[in-house]
Amino acid sequence: MSECHYLFKSCILGAYYPEAERCLRVVFDRLDTQYVDDPAQSSCTGHGYHSGIYPLKTTLEVNRRNFSLARGKGCDDIVTSCVTSYATLKEMKKLLKDPIKIYHGLEVLYEHRNEILRGLKYNLEGIKVVTHHGCHYTKIFYDDVKAGDPERPVLLDEIATSLGGEVLDYSERSLCCGMGFNHLLLDQEYCKKIARRKLESIKKVNPDLILVHCPGCLLTLDRFQGILKQEMGLELQIPVLNYTELIALLFGVASDEIGIKTHHVALEGVIERIKE
């Protein structure tokens, strides 16, 4: 990884969980990790690309510009906060034969996991965690998964364990969260059925929180708990946290600054237990 990362911001986090994205910058600052936050960086088109609304040529050209911006800022790698950006940029880099390197923010923090421990104000002792790794991180460029097997990635698990938490297994661990790209923006039948299968399997092991590293998974697993309750009377109420929010919280960043108000499922209870 290079000295200075080009931070690649996510459309979903920017619109729905802006503090979760800000937390990545907060954590990088605490770890003294250098990054460039360039306001000129555009969307990679990923969500729309996988929905079928961008032809390949458009996605290639939009990202040729993003790669060039990163190089112009002196960065030879791009660190994304979204797993679909991660996979889309990797695919376009490959097709354009561009030498730039692409990483996900979780991979950077995974490399720094021992330094993270030194900055902790709180830990996860007594907290039961389940993890969900985003499909576009584990299943597309599966040879690049940093820890574990692509069928069973363990980056989040190892981080949660090193933070003192107990990681629980569940039967639908490798199932998609239900976001489904075009499905999310249309009738959501796919989203509701898959999110239900996933969340019910998680509920069976009764964790204190679901740890994710993907904006789409955060949105789906958090907000569909409300939709499933309203439409099917399903009582779930399992807090969902992005890895950036969790680490910022454990560093002592105030709850309102990690954006608990943007979450559908209340986080106050689990945060109180973490701080006990």
Add this chain to the structure above:
Amino acid sequence: MRRLAIGKKISSREVLEDLRAEDIGLLRCMQCGRCTGGCPAAGVFEDFSPRLVMHELIEGETENVLKGDMIWKCGQCYTCHLRCPRGNSPATVILILRELSLKRGYSKDKVKEIAAKCGVLMWKKGVNFYEEGSRELPDEAAYEVEDILRRSGYEAFLKALGVDLP
């Protein structure tokens, strides 16, 4: 017309000529069904099966697939891509087919609503999602992106879908 190792034909040269088809092993499909076995969308939609999409394609029924609903039911999770024992990628093939389907003028109703949301936001603000006050590109960068969208044929793509640009 290309011949398959298992003796079947594939009628759409356009699919094979797509940049993305180069290393996905389209022609190696042996119809084992492992893709459909692990597919979340196949569990939701009775009539959806990535194996069947591949079958239609290698039987030369590409136009049927392009006109039909099936390619729009995939959730793009890439479980099939991860698990295919022959290194094939039904999820990538489906993306290629979605693009071809729209190019032929089919399936407009499947994406018009999404293009009118995300595509227009990309055009105006350089992002796919936007809420009041959330991140958008500064003017100069947004103009650059708009220019790229126009030059890469995206303006024409949206117009063909019947999406009005601001």
